[in-house]
Amino acid sequence: MINAAGATVFRVALGGHRLTITHTDGFPVESVTVDTLQLASGERYDLAVTLADGAFPLVAVAEGKNAQALGVIRTATGPTPPPDANPTELAGRLLDLTDLRAAPAVRTAQRPPDVSHTAYLTGDMNTFAWRINAQTYNHHRPYDGITPMTVHEGQHVQLVLVNQTPMYHPMHLHGHTFTVRAAGDSGGTTETPLPAGIRKDTVMVAPGDRLTIDFTADNPGQWLVHCHNAYHMATGMAAMLSYRTQP
Ligand SMILES: [Cu+2]
Structure with missing residues (x-):
């Protein structure tokens, strides 16, 4: 996941899933699993997710801007999430810098x-x-x-x-x-x-x-x-x- 925006911090979550952080800016970290994370311009995070069956909202909230971007991850038939999807994971466990430890x-x-x-x-x-x-x-x-x-x-x-x-x-x-x-x-x-x-x-x-x-x-x-x-x-x-x- 790359934040390629010029001036926006995004908070990202995938409805119905947790996110396991494996790398940041290309360097491996000891895996840590969270509900949501923030990415600032230029930052990269690698994530591992085990997908469930269905259609899930991948939401990127533009922090402080009252807007969000939506993608859909679909592995099965089912209703498409609406553009204003608000997965509970957005309010869940947020990755903190102090959670992360570099891989040895x-x-x-x-x-x-x-x-x-x-x-x-x-x-x-x-x-x-x-x-x-x-x-x-x-x-x-x-x-x-x-x-x-x-x-x-x-x-x-x-x-x-x-x-x-x-x-x-x-x-x-x-x-x-x-x-x-x-x-x-x-x-x-x-x-x-x-x-x-x-x-x-x-x-x-x-x-x-x-x-x-x-x-x-x-x-x-x-x-x-x-x-x-x-x-x-x-x-x-x-x-x-x-x-x-x-x-
Ligand atoms: Cu600045």
Whole structure:
């Protein structure tokens, strides 16, 4: 399942069925079974489902937009679900990031970071000016007006994503995959360590949440770190991960 939408978080459920999550962003996880899950722009989840006999609504609710998309999975004759089908699974057990553990083969060793950067995600619906660390990324002049997050090749890098807005921000790092190492609130009062943190390349930072991710700087270049909401990115919610030559 891929959320290929530019600016919508979908909540997905299949009427009469539970969903077993097996992978996220292509990386295997220890299987966990839920009723519903949210996908933000750019995120991928692999699911396993054992289908019953009949015709079932596959519903994707556009979060906060009072709309939904409907597909039908049919394995037998029976009435077609209506467009406004509202399977009870939508209100059931929702997948949480803290439910997920990486499969052993794709876990990364936890070690103290060589360098740590923090990305404060800010903006509001009134001004619709979305930023990282109070700086606006300019797509026409990408090196102007922003302070790059500098790293050296080989460093173990920690990146803390702090959502200080009431909106979802699916954050995507180019050139690398990362491990999600901890989840907490933006004020820093709670934090849940994720000892078998999942590997991803796009992670949804929910309103008021703080996620800590880490990765090894093993792909020299100048890489974007950005919100995958197309409108947020267009107004400036992007930053630069910048490899520098060792002094
Ligand atoms: Cu965003």
